[in-house]
Amino acid sequence: MNQPEKAQEFDSFSYDDDIVKKFVHATLIWGFIAMLAGVFIASQLANWRLNLGLPWITFGRLRPVHTNGAIFAFAGNAVFAGVYYSMQRLLKTRMYSDLLSRVHFWGWQLIIVAAAITLPLGYTVGKEYAELEWPIAFAINVIWVIFAFNFFKTIQIRRERHIYVAIWFYIATILTTALLHVLNTIQIPVSMWKSYPIYSGVQDALVQWWYGHNAVAFVLTTPFLGLMYYFLPKAADRPVYSYRLSIVHFWSLVFIYIWAGPHHLLYTALPEWAQTLGMIFSIMLIAPSWGGMINGLLTLRGAWNRVRTEPILKFFVAGLTFYGMATLEGPLLSIKSISAVGHYTDWIIGHVHGGTLGWNGFITFAMVYWLVPRLWNTKLYSEKLANLHFWVGFLGTLTYVISMWTAGITQGLMWRAIDASGKLVYPDFIETVTRIVPLYYVRAVGGALYLSGFVIMLYNIYRTIALAPKEVEPVVVRAPKLLEPTFEMLGRKPHRILEGLPGLFAVLSFVAVAVGTFIELTPAVLSSDYVAVNPAVKPYSPLQLQGRDIYVREGCYLCHSQMVRPLISETLRYGSYSRAEESVYDRPFQWGSKRTGPDLARVGGKYPDLWHYRHMMDPRDVTPDSIMPIYPWLYRDKIDFDVLKKKLQVMKSLGVPYTDDEVEHASDLAHEEAHRIASGLVAQGVPADTEDKDIIALIAYLQRLGADFKKGLIQ
């Protein structure tokens, strides 16, 4: 419009800091719970007795509480706190709708509470970091859309012409996370708390790790880079080092990250071209990731003397360094030959925690120490305690990471060691476990140290808030209204113009992530001959299916893989490598990502039923040094025969070739099979009332694993 520049009107308004305070509280509370769960499950691996024989706190059910809690409750709330604080200021406006902000806050907390209740009860989809069952997954989609709407509307009413780099990262985060979560959680409900994914086997694996990897990228990386770009220059009181570096590393990071998912599936039954893409895009990620680290660290030029004294800057420096380390280590682990040693071992766990404890944790702590005194209009209660937190946290992280590197590399090498006569040097899997159990203790100590640091922070923050003045006048901000832009005002350089057009910016960043998604996923999802269906391979019997759902419910996939890799050491240990056809009926796929126990893809027929019966009761009965939990409730709880018809119906609707007859008589078929298995066991002295217990279904499933291959049905 043709308003004269000088006639600019000023608006007076205030920022909504109450919502930021709410998210800060949530971050601290959930952070404590998630980390406590982490220390507890770490201790369970060191000492299996801590599973206590209680279903809801057994390792397989609690690990998702820890991972989901740390990612979505701790890091998630931290991101929201930082986003609500910084975006209002960077855009010079209050949020579009305070109500939507609150719906977002309370909705998110409810989701977390629902997760914390349902996961220990065994309600899980069985895909890592996407465990939440369909009603909760759906609620996440809704709340996310509400957040996104409020976010983009706020951008629309901004009083700042251009959007700052932090906002770019927030935009990419919000759009991509929505895309990832929606596509990965398309599942068909069987009941209120059980559903089957529409993808199966290889497809499910590919979609899941496209999601899983990018949860790391777009929940733990991009939003934290955004936070770093706001809070670091603020805390250091220095200009950001390089605007053009921001541009280059932002676009390259967003474009490249989305391709790297298949590096979680190297040497699996995923077609090799997709594996190769996963590997090379991971290599290309090193520089874009480091771009963020460099821009952060160089922003501190001229402030290094303060790093020695100020805990906030210490956290930033260490956080960025851990980020740089993790983003170099990740690509290295994506190199096929390194993955062959590291995959399925604790090396990966060490790698993840270098990133989460070192980067996400430390950036969050820096932000909280900076924010709380400002939000509550006071001073930090104790610098000294914050410094202590830093050192305890730093030591904890190092202890954790180094013990897991050692454990992972040790075990990885033991698994593959073959002597001159062509035999495995450590044929007993358990030998490779007992060797690293001492390191599990060390890791638990590392985690406990980190948690103690966190508790020191809780105390410090509690005292800080207690010191704060009770009545505070809301701060009134004055800023000029934003005029309708002319081309002139947007700037001359193309990217600068783009920063003035956030809608276009959002579209382009979406396109950047859509390209890799499309190229990698479409062949798998659309093409029916991506995996050759082998007519000789029959779907799971109703009882086996029920057993499989028990396997999923108990989180066995968190300790066991079902994917033998084409490596000769694995052929010697487990048998020939897994074929894609073997998992066409697997919904969800259960290839796993960690071998705390041995691979189970070929366990069917390896042992008699009685062996499994005794092993699940107490693994030490058959493997004296085992660290696997006990599962006494499987011998008490009855098989739910009635749900089987519905389950088969859903499976059939997804294309699994069950006959109508099988669907109709699912329950009878299961009863018959259970009777067969139980009579064999009862003849060997097992209690007579075992027939209708969960353990029978689980044994039926375990004995099916790899059976088709052993029968020669699969070549």
Next chain:
Amino acid sequence: MTQKDDEQKNLTDHEYDGIREYDYQLPTWWLNLFYASIVFAAGYFIWYQWMDGRSIQEEYQAEKAKLDIILANEASKSATVSEADLLALVKEPAQIKAGKEVFQNRCAVCHGAQGQGLIGPNLTDEYWLHGGKLAQIAQTVTNGIPEKGMPPWGPLLTPQQIHSVVAYIRSIRGSNPPNAKAAQGELYKE
């Protein structure tokens, strides 16, 4: 140029909530790293997907062929053990001791600590499902009965260990342990 001038020259006019931005050049080493990784990635993909690079499968088959030769060699070395050789071992206390150790570590979970039978059959009686000659027992132990849940021990134990455990099994024949499992299979007498 002093540092101050340099900073002044690189400072942009951007300002967001008090945050300013410099616009320094991209670090050369960083840019080179980026280019190098792209070149490597492209080269890798072209070589392994479209040219001669060996696929995971080809790599595996080559390794497997090497292993098969080693295993065949080993098998031919240990194939020749006679009934008499095995019977001779039963008289050597050192062999029985070694065999007992293997048995306790590997076999007791399924056959019971005294060989009385548990998941697997009683090994102290005179009835055998797969033959009671020592050479036959050695066969059973080496190749297992995988479809019945008796694991093959050939890949896990050395031939010496297998021979000594067979000797040990012979030594506990007729020991009549408590809670013995009922006899299975056919009577065999030496």
